[in-house]
Amino acid sequence: MAAAIEEAARGEPWERLERGCRAFLAASVDPRVRRVLVVDAPAVLGWETWREHDAAQSGRLLEEVLDTLADSGELRPVSRAAAAALLNGAMNEAALWIAAAGDPDAALEEAWTPLVLLLRSLRREPVGS
Numbered sequence: 001m002a003a004a005i006e007e008a009a010r011g012e013p014w015e016r017l018e019r020g021c022r023a024f025l026a027a028s029v030d031p032r033v034r035r036v037l038v039v040d041a042p043a044v045l046g047w048e049t050w051r052e053h054d055a056a057q058s059g060r061l062l063e064e065v066l067d068t069l070a071d072s073g074e075l076r077p078v079s080r081a082a083a084a085a086l087l088n089g090a091m092n093e094a095a096l097w098i099a100a101a102g103d104p105d106a107a108l109e110e111a112w113t114p115l116v117l118l119l120r121s122l123r124r125e126p127v128g129s
Helices: 002-008 013-029 031-045 046-073 078-099 104-118
Strands: none
Touching: 002 013, 002 046, 013 031, 013 046, 013 078, 013 104, 031 046, 031 078, 046 078, 078 104
């Protein structure tokens, strides 16, 4: 799943952030991914171990792109670690919500709009606007 997210997350930093997040949610629609990562893994590994693995994969990707955005001055002055943890948590909850939906494709679209608003709220306004 991390490889699919990295593949989708190409382009400018904001595009990478949005495309990577979208790819994560899209993967949660796949029944095999949903079953293994969202249902079975937390139950088999335990919540704490599952969170460690998730942070090492999804959390790492989020932190990397947030670091790039901060370095270029495009990120509001916030804690990158906190922002990554909050975004990761929001996406994990969205994945669970999508997995429980009767129509996962429709739920993905429903979840995407507020997630984009959350992501874009972290963007620093360009100088002079």
